[in-house]
Amino acid sequence: MKKKFSDFIKFYGLIAITISFTYFLPANLSVLWYVTLLFLYGKSKDEPFWLAFFLVISIGIMGFLGSFEATLSVLPGLPAIEIGQFYVLIAFGKAIYKKNRYPVFFEKTLLTLGVYVILLVLLGFYLGISGGLNVYFRVFKFTLPLLLFYIVPRFLQKEEDYSRFFSFLFPIVFLSLASQLFDILMGQTITSFMGVGEPENIEITQLSIYRGFYSVQIILISFFAALFFAAKQQKVFSHLYLNLIIFSASAMVLLSATRGWIIGFGITLILYYTVVVKANPKRLALFIIIVFAGFFIGKQIPILNMQISYSIERFTTVGGIIEGDEEALETQVRTTERGPKVINKWRESKLLGWGFSDTYWEFSDGHVGNQNILLHSGILGAILMLLFFMIFHERLLISAIKGHHRENLVFFIFFIGWYIIHSTSGQHFSFMGMPGKIIMQATFFSFGAFQYHQVRLKQIEIFNK
Numbered sequence: 001m002k003k004k005f006s007d008f009i010k011f012y013g014l015i016a017i018t019i020s021f022t023y024f025l026p027a028n029l030s031v032l033w034y035v036t037l038l039f040l041y042g043k044s045k046d047e048p049f050w051l052a053f054f055l056v057i058s059i060g061i062m063g064f065l066g067s068f069e070a071t072l073s074v075l076p077g078l079p080a081i082e083i084g085q086f087y088v089l090i091a092f093g094k095a096i097y098k099k100n101r102y103p104v105f106f107e108k109t110l111l112t113l114g115v116y117v118i119l120l121v122l123l124g125f126y127l128g129i130s131g132g133l134n135v136y137f138r139v140f141k142f143t144l145p146l147l148l149f150y151i152v153p154r155f156l157q158k159e160e161d162y163s164r165f166f167s168f169l170f171p172i173v174f175l176s177l178a179s180q181l182f183d184i185l186m187g188q189t190i191t192s193f194m195g196v197g198e199p200e201n202i203e204i205t206q207l208s209i210y211r212g213f214y215s216v217q218i219i220l221i222s223f224f225a226a227l228f229f230a231a232k233q234q235k236v237f238s239h240l241y242l243n244l245i246i247f248s249a250s251a252m253v254l255l256s257a258t259r260g261w262i263i264g265f266g267i268t269l270i271l272y273y274t275v276v277v278k279a280n281p282k283r284l285a286l287f288i289i290i291v292f293a294g295f296f297i298g299k300q301i302p303i304l305n306m307q308i309s310y311s312i313e314r315f316t317t318v319g320g321i322i323e324g325d326e327e328a329l330e331t332q333v334r335t336t337e338r339g340p341k342v343i344n345k346w347r348e349s350k351l352l353g354w355g356f357s358d359t360y361w362e363f364s365d366g367h368v369g370n371q372n373i374l375l376h377s378g379i380l381g382a383i384l385m386l387l388f389f390m391i392f393h394e395r396l397l398i399s400a401i402k403g404h405h406r407e408n409l410v411f412f413i414f415f416i417g418w419y420i421i422h423s424t425s426g427q428h429f430s431f432m433g434m435p436g437k438i439i440m441q442a443t444f445f446s447f448g449a450f451q452y453h454q455v456r457l458k459q460i461e462i463f464n465k
Helices: 002-023 027-043 047-059 083-095 107-127 133-155 159-186 216-231 239-256 259-276 281-300 302-316 326-349 358-363 369-401 406-424 435-464
Strands: none
Touching: 002 027, 002 047, 002 159, 027 083, 047 083, 047 133, 047 159, 047 216, 047 435, 083 133, 083 435, 107 133, 107 358, 107 369, 133 435, 159 216, 159 239, 159 302, 159 435, 216 239, 216 259, 216 406, 216 435, 239 259, 239 281, 239 302, 259 302, 259 406, 281 302, 326 358, 326 369, 358 369, 369 406, 369 435, 406 435
16 A cells, blocks of 8 residues: 555656656756656656656646657757657567567557558658658657557556556546636636746636646546446445546536537446446446536536536537537538548548648648548558457457456447547547557557456356366
8 A cells, every 4th residue: 555655656746847847947957857757767667657657748737748848859950859759669679578468369450550551651752741851750750659559568467557557547537627627717727827838818608618628538548447447346446436537537528518528428428327337226326426416516616607507508509500609610610611621632542541641731630530531541541440440349349248247348338439529529540649649549459458368368267167
């Protein structure tokens, strides 16, 4: 227990120090600190700790850090490099010497996807990549993190590794919700309050609803993990703690007033409580009590009540577009302008798309995830990605149903909501990504491979008896 507590102090202490060096101390000192962090990681064998740490550094916490914040300038004339990228390089060097203790059942499909990424890079050069060395460098920075799909299964070898990784992230859900509430109640962000960035004035009205959302990928993976461990027969975390995480993540989504996220989380929760934990009404009752308590407290605070009411109104009002709701209009633009623009360009190169060429960067639009996949990788790439998803979830569903491990249903149920978010609010799946985004995805799919292997081992053990 003492070691666990000291690890948490070390974890959040390092984050606090990194924030201090990044925003409140001279730049040359921050460089020394980043190099020190990478040195400490290179010498360490505690992979779950550092994987969680660099996820936080890459995604951000309470408005601090995130992509392009903690960087090192290595080559003159080229953009600075995020320390998350250096982490991937060092981690890859360490992973080469580690043997994976469980087979990754989708390894061949993953290898095929990796080869296809190389093809997209070559296609980009063939179709045309103009500009200086920094443009070529950008392609490298967006593809290097994909190595995490190879790295993570070699770093997280046991269930204790995964549960420890998630345990470092769970408190960030509460910190993110607290940051959101601070924004609403104080009328400014914590970063603005601390003198970081431009001053902000947050005013909540029916025409300008607050849209803050912190640590997106961490909220997603923590939401999934809380659902998963709450469904397990063995008690890894307190059920009250897990339900508070589920509630806090869902509350953040509601307060963000983002339709796609509300739909995605809502469908996930409905499926989870009707399919996975239907045989355990106590768990459902506990969550309902927490929801009602949180909703009641929120309604007692006028400004928070206003945000909740406007968020629900935005979600339920079909006539928002006609009435001039800006976000509703933006949502409509996805289908009337953004999507067609991307698709029209894709039709000029249907099979392979435009790869990493100038044309892709000119016409890409992360607001329309599925169309953007077609633009980037063509029909062939979209089919390969879909095949990967199908293989992954087929095995997990089989292990859940035939192996009597209902918690493995959570992978499929969560993915449904996640894919809805990808399709309606912003692209999550692609053939490239920054470290934070890929750490989250690699952990999710690697954990699935681990869980499938655990079920297989138990089935073999029962058969041998």
